[in-house]
Amino acid sequence: MGVMGANPVECLDVFFFRDDLLGRLDAYQRFEGPQPLELEAVSTRGPRRIVVLANSSEDRYTWAHFNSYEGLSALSTELRHERPQRPVMSGECLSESGEAVSVTLTPLLAEIVLQTLSVDFHGTAYAHLPLEDIRIYLTNVNGRCSPFAQHVWYPQDILNEGGLRPADLSGMLAPEMLFQTLEGALNDGVAATFLRFYGYPNEASAEGYGTPFTRLVIEGKIGGETWYYPIDINRSGGSGLQRGMSYRLDVTLTRKGVSDPDTPIGSEAARLTLSVLPWKAQPERLVTY
Numbered sequence: 171m172g173v174m175g176a177n178p179v180e181c182l183d184v185f186f187f188r189d190d191l192l193g194r195l196d197a198y199q200r201f202e203g204p205q206p207l208e209l210e211a212v213s214t215r216g217p218r219r220i221v222v223l224a225n226s227s228e229d230r231y232t233w234a235h236f237n238s239y240e241g242l243s244a245l246s247t248e249l250r251h252e253r254p255q256r257p258v259m260s261g262e263c264l265s266e267s268g269e270a271v272s273v274t275l276t277p278l279l280a281e282i283v284l285q286t287l288s289v290d291f292h293g294t295a296y297a298h299l300p301l302e303d304i305r306i307y308l309t310n311v312n313g314r315c316s317p318f319a320q321h322v323w324y325p326q327d328i329l330n331e332g333g334l335r336p337a338d339l340s341g342m343l344a345p346e347m348l349f350q351t352l353e354g355a356l357n358d359g360v361a362a363t364f365l366r367f368y369g370y371p372n373e374a375s376a377e378g379y380g381t382p383f384t385r386l387v388i389e390g391k392i393g394g395e396t397w398y399y400p401i402d403i404n405r406s407g408g409s410g411l412q413r414g415m416s417y418r419l420d421v422t423l424t425r426k427g428v429s430d431p432d433t434p435i436g437s438e439a440a441r442l443t444l445s446v447l448p449w450k451a452q453p454e455r456l457v458t459y
Contacts, residue, residue, distance in 0.1 A: 180202075181224070182201040182209070185223075186211070188219075189218055195242075196213050221239070247317055251343060254344060259276060260276065279413065280412060280413060282367040282369070282386055283366050283367075283419065307387050309384070310383060311384055312411075333387075333430070334349065371413045385400045388427075399421075399435050401435065408446070
């Protein structure tokens with residue numbers, strides 16, 4: 171069996187389900203440690219659905235109660251357990267016994283990259299003032315998701331809901347996925363920041379109670395007064411955050427922002443460009459069984 175994955179893999183869980191209406195579990199194997207491009211796994215003969223999960227935080231004994239494809243599809247992972255260097259990834263394929271197949275592993279995470287941040291306050295009464303004490307973070311972040319969901323229309327267990335919440339950060343293995351600071355001050359200059367943030371998918375079609383849009387918030391002080399620049403991610407002609415995608419932003423702040431971190435700014439306060447690319451394209455691996 172070939173497994174595609176450029177991101178480091180420290181463990182693989184491989185499930186074989188019967189390809190029929192019941193989808194019963196036929197075989198299961200865990201591979202520990204760094205994995206080669208080719209693996210060999212064993213199941214009984216017949217049409218099978220092969221499901222591969224990489225870098226799960228669970229141990230192998232947890233999988234005993236996933237005796238069907240439907241049961242495994244209900245599995246959820248939590249953002250607080252994620253590490254961007256070894257993200258949870260999944261993939262699946264259909265196969266007949268004995269043939270070599272390839273499986274593409276896609277991260278469950280979405281990546282948000284602030285590539286550059288600049289300030290251009292020309293024409294304002296505060297044009298001479300820098301932006302100081304800069305903090306940057308994600309809000310309304312989906313904190314729980316199934317690795318096997320095709321679309322994630324509704325966020326679950328929302329982190330940093332409506333603003334920065336230190337208690338949410340304290341429970342994470344990698345709190346820098348949601349919060350970072352930018353050293354120094356900005357004034358008429360461009361900082362090539364390349365700050366990387368990560369969250370689970372959020373494709374809610376409309377914002378409302380229980381379905382807030384995920385935002386990148388730039389917070390800073392102008393003349394000692396705190397202002398916020400909340401930016402909806404991929405909502406101008408896009409569908410929000412999708413798994414395995416990288417959303418890359420270049421932002422220029424042109425006016426004072428808003429007084430709270432949950433009111434999206436308009437074009438009069440900032441200029442931005444967004445590019446959307448696959449996050450770390452996965453090379454193929456081969457698995458035979």
